[in-house]
Amino acid sequence: xxxxxxHLVSSRPAKIGDKLVTTKFNNSLTGGFAEVLxxxxxxxxxxxxxxxFEREVECENVFNRKLIRQKVARFxxxxxxxxxxxxxxxxxxxxxxxxxxxxxxxQHATVLQLPASPRATNEAExxxxxxxxx
Numbered sequence: 001x002x003x004x005x006x007h008l009v010s011s012r013p014a015k016i017g018d019k020l021v022t023t024k025f026n027n028s029l030t031g032g033f034a035e036v037l038x039x040x041x042x043x044x045x046x047x048x049x050x051x052x053f054e055r056e057v058e059c060e061n062v063f064n065r066k067l068i069r070q071k072v073a074r075f076x077x078x079x080x081x082x083x084x085x086x087x088x089x090x091x092x093x094x095x096x097x098x099x100x101x102x103x104x105x106x107q108h109a110t111v112l113q114l115p116a117s118p119r120a121t122n123e124a125e126x127x128x129x130x131x132x133x134x
Contacts, residue, residue: 002032002044002088011042014049018111022103030086032100036108045075048115051090059102068096072112 002011009025014033020043024031033043045051050072057068073090078097080087088100 002042009042010040011044014043014045014111014114016111016114018043020051020109020111022100022105022107022109024105030101031103031105032088033109045088045111046115047076049075049111050113051075051109052112053107053109055107057090057092057098057107058104059098060104061102065104068092068098070094070096 002009009028014020019036020033021036021039022031023034023039025034025042026040033045034041035043051074053071053073056071057073059066059068070092073092076089076091076097077087078089078099079085086099086101089097090100090103091097
């Protein structure tokens, strides 16, 4: 999903294996992921998408830069009850949650895995039920 602030930016959904870079978009007040070869097009992630960074992740806020000693994260949305704030975030294995808008520019990541679709999950459950022996 792409945050509300990226509605004026061209975008496309993420695919497994996409090579991404963190960036600030020209027509927006925010940042997010773009494909390395198409830096003006936002790549929208679904909740549950897993990404791996080339290096430990760096983020920044108004006061300082911070090194997150992690390279793998899962995309999620936060604060959905607040309509006009940034929702896109990464959750790291140690429980840290960082908004995409706080990621330092120029960090490279690869999409490792997309979330299972409800249809695929339902089909797998049906197959498992059919193979149960009673």
